[in-house]
Amino acid sequence: MAYDKFTKLTSTAVPLPIENVDTDQIIPARFLKATTRDGFGDNLFRDWRYNGDDTPKTDFVLNNPIYKGKILVGGKNFGSGSSREHAAWAVYDYGFRCVVSSFFADIFKNNCLNIGVLPVQISPEFSNEIFEAIYADANTELEINLEAQTITLLSSGTQESFDINGYKRGNMLNGFDDIDYLQSMKSEIETFTESRPF
Amino acid sequence: MSKSLFDKVWDSHVVRNIEDGPDVLYIDRHLIHEVTSPVAFVGLKSRGLSVLYPERTFAVADHNTPTINQHLPVEDPLSANQLKTLENNANEYGISHWGLGHQNNGIVHVVGPENGITVPGATIVCGDSHTSTHGAFGAIAFGIGTSEVEMVLTTQCIMQPKPKKMRISVNGALSKGVTPKDVGLYIISQLTTSGATGYFVEYAGDVFENMTMEGRMTVCNLSIEMGARGGMIAPDEKTFDYIKGRPKTPKGADWDTAMAYWKTLKTDDDAVFDKELTFNASDIEPMITYGTNPGMGMGISNNIPSADVVEGGKATYDKSLAYMGYAENDQMIGKKIDYVFIGSCTNGRIEDFRAFASIVKGRQKADNVTAWLVPGSHIVEAKIKEEGLLDIFEAAGFVLREPGCSACLAMNDDKVPAGKYAVSTSNRNFEGRQGPGSRTLLASPLVAAAAAVTGVVTDPRELL
Missing domain, CATH: 3.40.1060.10 (Aconitase, Domain 2)
Structure with missing residues (x-):
């Protein structure tokens, strides 16, 4: 059991409609010096969230108390750049359990899946509808149903299904991770190693 | 069935194919560094797991190492702790470790090929997205997250859907x-x-x-x-010539066997x-970036494109130009520069320093420019000296630093101050990448050299 099980999540969401949000923005490199996984949420979006003197930037969404919840809705190509898993840890540690975007960068998406944060990819049209709904009413809720692979904007009833392979879906529903799986096939791996030429 | 180079290498490393799931992919070579590996070892320990094949993992300190006075203790306690943690973990699990001061030390993606860790047909991963570098040798090489570093340490495999x-x-x-x-x-x-x-x-x-x-x-x-x-x-032959005789490449009969296989890799x-x-x-002309992601690049003689011809949202585009202090349709030539950085896993190899030298030779560093010349490894550093490039740099008013990732991601003290402009041979111009508030213009070593001697963005073709 590597992380919390994820089945269904109903929550308000935090909107961040900026495209190409890279992992250097999610967690700047100077905060990667820890040797444990804890506490990265404090520096999530550090340089967008705080001024140089550590005072909050009031126009940034995480500093606006009307937006809260366990879902982060980002712009297209969310999580590009560095492979640092610290970005996914920061998202998780801050309290998000799901990131919604019309397009994810590969490694970030994979890192999220590996630590129990669900990346949900939706159409650009639905993404726009969600942003508009949240800006119209910050109490707007989204419902993510992993079993059914659906995401629903509860205020309008608009629903889309999202992709996730059956293996990863099973992992998230049960709270298993890849190491649990790989450990179970160790002898197969050892036999394979013998066949490697170098 | 006909296969691509990628198919041939990938398919030969699939230990198991999971229906409606990823492939279990075998990893031949695993590179680790001080920033993305500590938590993987914490994970191993908490689960009571061991490292399955320590001889297939190579630890190199590079991300937060200082680039001056490497013989002295690292001043920043957090960096020092990460470096020590890497060393301790390597020692505990029997993993080779090229730490600060080791003759083979340098940026992990520079030292891998230099020492023959990188070979054709191999799968190579590292908790660093620029692991893609090693693909130059016909290897499948890519960056992974720390959870995957833990997987490789303990099972030599990761789970990935085939791209x-x-x-x-x-x-x-x-x-x-x-x-x-x-x-x-x-x-x-x-x-x-x-x-x-x-x-x-x-x-x-x-x-x-x-x-x-x-x-x-x-x-x-x-x-x-x-x-x-x-x-x-x-x-191809160039690849084989490059790797032959390097410390960790196959030797003797093993070399012949490997060569027979490598020649099938097309x-x-x-x-x-x-x-x-x-x-x-x-x-293609000499390129320079004007925005805050590497896709925002253009020929150096062009003007910054207007938002309506660029893919992506206007709000994001405007935010980017505002951060850079530039406007649509600005000319890049002549823009003032404060810093020049040559180095990184992108352009920190000997050829890059030769290119830089070809322009600065016989000229002088501009007074308004702070220049950081950071070799990718001690081996590159030695070649710079051997080939007389250091003399050229010093005569032109430049100083050579010691190897490391340096200002590419500014985890050490090599930070570009807020608001300042840096022409950088590295790979990312994201907001704050080279230090909080820094503004990065990505370019080649030639463009960096031209900026370093003129103090402004300059077309290098005028100086060649």
Whole structure:
């Protein structure tokens, strides 16, 4: 059991409609010096969230108390750049359990899946509808149903299904991770190693 | 069935194919560094697991190492702790460790090839997205997260769905002053930073065939900047000449066996790609970026494009230009520069310093420019001295620093101050990448050199 099980999540969401949000923005490199996984949420979006003197930037969404919840809705190509898993840890540690975007960068998406944060990819049209709904009413809720692979904007009833392979879906529903799986096939791996030429 | 180079290498490493799931992929070589590995070892310990094949993992300190006075203790306690943690973990689990001061130390993606850790047909991973560099040798190489570092340590495997395949061909001859970095930045500018997401790229065509191994590494290194997991180039005589005799490459009969296999590593004539793109070498000029992602690049003599011709939202584009302090339709030539950085896993190899020297030779560093010349490794550093490049640099008013990732990600003290402009040979111009508030212009070593001696963005072709 590597992380919390994820089945269904109903929550308000935090909107961040900026495209190409890279992992250097999610967690700047100077905060990667820890040797444990804890506490990265404090520096999530550090340089967008705080001024140089550590005072909050009031126009940034995480500093606006009307937006809260366990879902982060980002712009297209969310999580590009560095492979640092610290970005996914920061998202998780801050309290998000799901990131919604019309397009994810590969490694970030994979890192999220590996630590129990669900990346949900939706159409650009639905993404726009969600942003508009949240800006119209910050109490707007989204419902993510992993079993059914659906995401629903509860205020309008608009629903889309999202992709996730059956293996990863099973992992998230049960709270298993890849190491649990790989450990179970160790002898197969050892036999394979013998066949490697170098 | 016809196979691409990528298929051949990937398929030969699949231990198990999971229905409606990823492949269990065997990893031949695993590189680790001080920033993304500590938590993986914490994970191992908390589960009571061991390292399955310590001889297949190589630890190198590079991300937060200082680039001056490396013989002294590291001043920043957090960096020192990470470096010590890497060393302790390596020692505890019997992993080779090239720490600060070791003769083979340097940036992990520079020292891997230098020491023959990188070979054709291998799978190579590291908790660093620029692992794609090693694809230059016909290896499948890509960056992974820390959870995956833990997987590789304890099972030598990761679980990945097989990516789609893209072939990017660039044909013709490159013009004067156009380097592999320009080829990479040009391709990214055409594809955007997400244009190759979900794909693994094979680079083909005359331009890559004629490129040196150093140049191929620069191009493959940048694959991640268009979203691709990695990029690779079929190995050829140049590849074999480069790796032969390096400390960790196969020797004797093992070399012959390996060579027989490596020579099969090319895409079959009728192999099919999910996407094929072709560019003309003659369309590429020296490149420079003007925005806050590597896709925002253009020919150096052009003006900054207006938002309506750029893919992506206008709000994001405006935010980016505002951060840079630039306006639509500005000319880049003549823009004032404060810092120049040559180095990184993209352009920290000997050829890059030769290019830099070709322009600064007989000229002087501009007074308004602070320049950081950071070799990719001690081996590169030694060659710089051996070839007389250091004399050229010093005569021109430059100082050579010690190896490391340095100002590419500014985890150490090599930080560009807020609001200042840096022409950088590295790979990312994200907001704050080179220090909080820093403004980065990505370019080749030639463009960096031209900026370093003139103090402004300058077309290097005028100085060659």
